Amino acid sequence: MTPLVIPIFIAHQGCPQRCIFCDQDTITGNARLDDEPATFGKVKEIIEQWLKRPRRENKNGVQVAFYGGSFTGLSRQRQTELLGSVTSFIEDGEVDSIRISTRPDYIDEASVALLKEYSVSIVELGIQSLDAGVLEESVRGHSVQHSEDAVRLLRESGFKVGAQLMCGLPGDTTLKLMATAKRVAALRPDFVRIYPTVVIKGSGLEKMYRNGNYRPLSLPMAIALSCRMKTIFDCYNIKVVRMGLQPSEELAGKVVAGPYHPAFGELVLSRMLYKKTRKALRSKIQVKSLTVAAADESIFRGPDNVSRKKLAALGLLDGVELVFAKEQPRNSVLVC
Ligand code: SF4
Helix, strand or coil: CCCEEEEEECCCCCCCCCCCCCCHHHHHHHHCCCCCCCCHHHHHHHHHHHHHCCCCCCCCCEEEEEECCCHHHCCHHHHHHHHHHHHHHHHCCCCCEEEEEECHHHCCHHHHHHHHHCCEEEEEEEEECCCHHHHHHCCCCCCHHHHHHHHHHHHHCCCEEEEEEEECCCCCCHHHHHHHHHHHHHHCCCEEEEEECCEECCCHHHHHHHCCCCCCCCHHHHHHHHHHHHHHHHHCCCEEEEECCCCCHHHHHHEEECCCCCCHHHHHHHHHHHHHHHHHHHCCCCCCEEEEEHHHHHHHHCHHHHHHHHHHHCCCCCCCEEEEECCCCCCCEEEC
16 A cells, blocks of 8 residues: 655755656646745745545555655755654654655765765665666766666665656667666666656657657557566566556647557556466466456456456457456456
């Protein structure tokens, strides 16, 4: 179970430049501070409002998340202002943890010490790729070494580390992407987010796309690549907590091209379960029943029942009783 997350949006603050694919106002949509800068008072007000909302008891506590910019790229004074606004809530036991997002090249001993002082426990790094050429074409402005050093330093300092990765960046290939996933997995972050690159109105990528210098991934390709990346992280027992951009009307209206889908993560899980089921059915000579977790029924079926239809077309469901059982562990299949 995830904690109650109180989002504090700091769009592009602390960023030294715009990465070619990025427009945080659009990507993160609805969690904005009504265009007011996040000040000490404003952050306190937002936290108080969230805490007053009626909610179910959440055993995983309450987390304040500063995201949408490069937190440790802010001046020390701004960082202490923002983090300090959460201190009293932590002392009163109303907030349990703080999460920040930042760039790998803005992590060093000094920034880590400041985050520790203010009880930040989770740091998400926009790694995006571990290929030097892809980073350069994406105008990231940092190196592969920065990412590797940042993950190591944060882990050694006791932080939980999240790695944000993208597929379909300019200059990327399947080989480079899989190498990135394996290298990131070897760094052992605590969790990963996978975002397919979409062309957003007003971004540098839109210009590249319109000039014919960038071709986005198709939706099926982005799903297949994300599926392969997730499989790598699953092998290392690293949680993939999100696949696909947070859907919103604002985002949907500003996607110029690329593999945007509001249920992208479900489509990836659906493909993974389809492949697992196909393999399990093919591994037995005679199958009487196929059991899938009841909670996975829609993922198993896929959009418009496509996965089931494909299995049937292969003749793998002939004479097979399909069972959706509550007790079957999620994301698993049992063939008898
Ligand atoms: S991707 Fe991250 S570092 Fe780049 S512009 Fe967006 S928020 Fe800033």
